[in-house]
Amino acid sequence: MPELPEVENYKIYIDSTALHQRITAMDCRDQRLLKQSKSDFDSHLINQEFKATQRIGKYLFVETTGEKILVIHFGMTGRPNYYKSEDDRPQYAHIQLTFENGFHFAFENKRKFGWWDLTSSVAEFKAEHNLSDDARNLKLDDFKDSLENRKTDIKKILMDQSVAAGVGNWMADEILYQAKMHPTKKVEDLTPEDIERVFDCMKTVIEVAIENDAHYSDFPEHFLMHFRKEGATCFHTGADIKKIKVGGRTTYFSPQWQEL
Known part of the structure; x- marks a missing residue:
């Protein structure tokens, strides 16, 4: 999509x-x-x-x-x-x-x-349509505010268009991979530093994708999109990429890199 x-x-x-x-x-x-x-x-x-x-x-x-x-x-x-x-x-x-x-x-x-x-x-x-500001223009304070009192998985929250309008499935996977964040980590368990790291990685992924016309093959070599499939090799750990369902969506992550 x-x-x-x-x-x-x-x-x-x-x-x-x-x-x-x-x-x-x-x-x-x-x-x-x-x-x-x-x-x-x-x-x-x-x-x-x-x-x-x-x-x-x-x-x-x-x-x-x-x-x-x-x-x-x-x-x-x-x-x-x-x-x-x-x-x-x-x-x-x-x-x-x-x-x-x-x-x-x-x-x-x-x-x-x-x-x-x-x-x-x-x-x-x-x-x-209960849209947040566009994720590219979203401010950190607004992002933090939208996560308050949430008790669900960070992957699910990232795909909520009232939180970060524009982030979909592949982007959420990439953001969490770059942030070393397990997709099922609960928002309530995130530290302020965790939230800021996810936010910064979201901004980075957005700009890299736009700069490269969303051509995944042109992304930096450490981006998940190069090996976003079950059984592929994690760039950082050499371990296998795993596939699970989060919020009903197929989710790819590296268990050793994104520890829960």
Whole structure:
């Protein structure tokens, strides 16, 4: 699933291709991907332009010259695509906008878990969906406050979008590996130093991933993503990587490196 770094790169892609062009048409092959009626999207997007983008966690907000802001959630396989010819429309481009210059902007969504919505305010949407500040911009004090009185596993907390918006499964595994923190360690047992270490590692993982366009093969050699599978070899200890379930999610960690 696209997480914070992937969506940040989608934001950069849209900023460099699809802004400041008048939308002349919208085609949707599966209206289940729209959180509002197709007529609402037509009314608020056609004859408008994309002005700017903003990302909070895994959500991308596209400000328009109209009254509404387009909200894009990429689901499992969603991604944007900008191209010239209708003949180049990707197979899974279930939503397509056409611009006055003849180019097209498509939302590819093979598994159809992604969707589009419209909102009047980013702040309103953020409050309605109980999102924290974006994990890239999150302050340490706010992170500490959100962990108070929590009695669950640190891995589960990291994936809570009200705590660190944008952190998903692979990022949580990587953050905890870098922090030498067992994924099932209880938040109530963390020292202030533990919390700060997890926070700092979260920031590092985010920046490394964005800098490398979320291409895992380009991450530093000591990053878990190079050997994030059961039975692989831990970079630090030479022991096997283990797989467990935490909060219903498959979790990879190094027991000797991340001692409980």
